[in-house]
Amino acid sequence: MEFTIQAQDAGSKARAGLITTDHGTIETPIFMPVGTAGTVKAMHHKDLEETVKAQIILGNTYHLYLRPGLEVLQQAGGLHRFMAWDKPILTDSGGYQVYSLAHRRKLKEEGVTFQSHIDGSRHLFTPEKVMDIQRVIGADIIMAFDECTPYPCEYNYAKKSLVLTHSWLKRCISHFDKTEGLYGHRQTLFPIVQGSTYKDLRVESAKFIADCGREGNAIGGLSVGEPHEDMYEMTELVCDILPADKPRYLMGVGTPENILESIALGVDMFDCVMPTRNARNGMLFTSKGIINIRNQKWKEDFSPIDPNGTAYVDQHYSRAYLRHLFVGNEMLGPMVATMHNLSFYLWLVKEARKHIEAGDFLQWKNTMVPRLSQRL
RNA sequence: GGGGGGAUUCCAGAGCGGUCAAAUGGGGCAGACUGUAAAUCUGUUGGCUAAGCCUUCGGAGGUUCGAAUCCUCCUCCCCCCA
Numbered sequence: 001m002e003f004t005i006q007a008q009d010a011g012s013k014a015r016a017g018l019i020t021t022d023h024g025t026i027e028t029p030i031f032m033p034v035g036t037a038g039t040v041k042a043m044h045h046k047d048l049e050e051t052v053k054a055q056i057i058l059g060n061t062y063h064l065y066l067r068p069g070l071e072v073l074q075q076a077g078g079l080h081r082f083m084a085w086d087k088p089i090l091t092d093s094g095g096y097q098v099y100s101l102a103h104r105r106k107l108k109e110e111g112v113t114f115q116s117h118i119d120g121s122r123h124l125f126t127p128e129k130v131m132d133i134q135r136v137i138g139a140d141i142i143m144a145f146d147e148c149t150p151y152p153c154e155y156n157y158a159k160k161s162l163v164l165t166h167s168w169l170k171r172c173i174s175h176f177d178k179t180e181g182l183y184g185h186r187q188t189l190f191p192i193v194q195g196s197t198y199k200d201l202r203v204e205s206a207k208f209i210a211d212c213g214r215e216g217n218a219i220g221g222l223s224v225g226e227p228h229e230d231m232y233e234m235t236e237l238v239c240d241i242l243p244a245d246k247p248r249y250l251m252g253v254g255t256p257e258n259i260l261e262s263i264a265l266g267v268d269m270f271d272c273v274m275p276t277r278n279a280r281n282g283m284l285f286t287s288k289g290i291i292n293i294r295n296q297k298w299k300e301d302f303s304p305i306d307p308n309g310t311a312y313v314d315q316h317y318s319r320a321y322l323r324h325l326f327v328g329n330e331m332l333g334p335m336v337a338t339m340h341n342l343s344f345y346l347w348l349v350k351e352a353r354k355h356i357e358a359g360d361f362l363q364w365k366n367t368m369v370p371r372l373s374q375r376l
Numbered sequence: 377g378g379g380g381g382g383a384u385u386c387c388a389g390a391g392c393g394g395u396c397a398a399a400u401g402g403g404g405c406a407g408a409c410u411g412u413a414a415a416u417c418u419g420u421u422g423g424c425u426a427a428g429c430c431u432u433c434g435g436a437g438g439u440u441c442g443a444a445u446c447c448u449c450c451u452c453c454c455c456c457c458a
Contacts, residue, residue, distance in 0.1 A: 032411095034411075034412065036411095036412050037412085041412080041414095041415085042415075058411075060411080060412080063412080063413090090411095092411045093411085095411070096411040096412085097411095097412095097413095099411090100411090100412075100413080101413070104413085116413095117413040118413080143411075146411095148411070192411090218411085220411065221411095222410090222411095223410040223411085224410080225410090231410095249411090250411095251410095251411040252410055252411040253410060253411085254410050255410070258410075270411095271410095271411060272410050272411080273409085273410070273411085273412045273414090274409075274410050276412080277409065277410090277412065277414065277416085278408095278409060278410095280414075280415050280416080281408085281409065281414080281415080281416070281417090283408095283409080292406085292407085294405090294406090295405085295406080296404090296405070296406095326415095327404095329415075331415070333415085334415050335415095
């Protein structure tokens with residue numbers, strides 16, 4: 001993987017760059033749609049590529065390990081070939097499941113034992129095992145196994161957890177560097193900064209991660225319920241320490257405004273379930289604000305879903321029709337909404353990139369942000 | 377013509393003398409969702425000058441301290457027999 005910075009914003013720390021992988025290039029800043037189980041829910045790959053213009057998508061170690069399982073993935077020749085997606089893939093390590101499935105796992109120094117949400121069976125995830133699984137999945141970018149701490153988090157716990165995450169990181173790196181990819185393309189391992197909302201821990205972690213000298217770095221443990229100001233404060237603090245010549249990935253973020261604000265702080269990569277999950281629940285993100293398409297006010301609104309939208313569904317279908325699909329529980333509803341939201345997110349980061357190149361990102365961001373969270 | 381069953385708040389459907397503005401489901405309305413246990417979850421759904429009051433359980437009377445619940449008549453619906 002290579003990363004080159006192509007432009008730097010005049011008024012902020014935002015930058016535009018290019019990540020090169022064996023499955024193609026990625027223009028940053030980028031939003032990566034989440035496809036946990038080997039599918040971006042409700043989306044065809046063709047639309048993902050041609051309409052949404054996704055350049056890289058996510059998969060998840062925990063979910064793919066449980067289903068379809070390593071044997072199937074290896075026989076298929078890795079996730080790219082299994083799911084018929086030729087562009088870059090990034091896999092999360094299961095570190096988020098340490099947080100989201102906290103009630104069905106046991107955490108020890110050695111690793112984490114998860115009780116499957118599918119059949120209740122128990123599986124031990126060690127840093128080494130997680131590297132092996134991600135070798136079998138074969139994503140271009142793979143993530144270190146970490147503990148994503150909850151919010152709020154006691155200082156002492158956050159500190160203890162950080163020690164564990166760092167020790168796991170060493171084991172991940174050591175094991176990753178000792179092994180090779182299975183399918184002939186390169187893989188790269190990103191470490192993850194933790195430290196909850198504590199400045200000293202974040203600084204310590206960012207330094208530790210920077211010293212690992214990997215090709216890209218991630219910031220985790222944010223957007224778990226903390227106030228936005230805390231999230232931005234931690235992000236800025238960490239970005240200033242992580243090497244400038246490596247891509248910075250803010251995990252699990254976020255809302256359109258979170259993304260623009262974080263780009264201004266120097267973040268290059270984002271992923272979040274919000275555009276896909278919320279789409280399935282009837283929430284549309286647009287450049288003018290947020291639409292809850294189930295609301296009665298759209299019942300007789302025959303105007304396009306999003307007159308400024310870049311997806312064909314935006315002009316092709318009316319709000320009244322999309323509302324009808326949701327109210328009637330028709331599966332086309334979530335499909336159309338997902339296509340819209342992802343297209344909007346990808347449009348947003350592309351637009352951000354243009355403004356970074358033009359040097360006026362900060363001003364543009366400042367006019368956009370108040371609009372994005374408005375309720376239509 | 378004879379016999380039987382039923383009419384409940386938007387719908388279906390509990391309730392069968394006070395704890396009933398009335399279970400439950402559906403529908404409606406609104407909200408939540410941030411490295412996906414999510415096509416999920418939550419709230420709300422008679423009116424008001426609201427911790428109280430008013431009007432509601434097919435219609436009209438009646439019994440009772442008190443009725444959606446008991447009695448009488450009426451209207452309409454369903455089933456069975458001829």
